[in-house]
Amino acid sequence: MAGRCQLDGQAGPVVLLADDDGSIRAALAEALSASGFVVREARSGIEALALFAIERPDAVVSDVSMPNGNGFEVLEKVVASSVPRIPVILVSGQTHPGDRERAISRGAVAYLTKPVGLQELVGILSTALGKGASLHFSPDPYCGGR
Secondary structure, eight states: OOOOEEETTEEEOEEEEEOSOHHHHHHHHHHHHHTTOEEEEESSHHHHHHHHHHHOOSEEEEESSOSSSOHHHHHHHHHHHOSSOOOEEEEESSOOTTHHHHHHHTTOSEEEESSOOHHHHHHHHHHHTTOTTOOOSOOOTTTOOO
């Protein structure tokens, strides 16, 4: 079972967030943390996969274009190694024809283009994790790890 952190007496889902752009990663991490998720951050595909092996998060949000392993590689490895399936959302600033269909056909629950709508991302994660609107509580500063 994935690691969880206690927030206001409730377990917060752990999300692995991978993006090589530090400012985008920080903005997404802040929004996810404020929505009750515990966020673990990675700067590359290789780092994301290493964290995935250690953390076994509840969900993964990954940029498509990153050094040392792209988002499709992260998606492939997560889908192949997770039972039950861990939701993966791919995010990209450069959409190429067929990318969205390729992502969904390979197991992603969503493919979003940058700039990412923060409410949309939280909504997709909440739905994919079966949490509905219950993920809107204040994070404990000792548990919102980045």
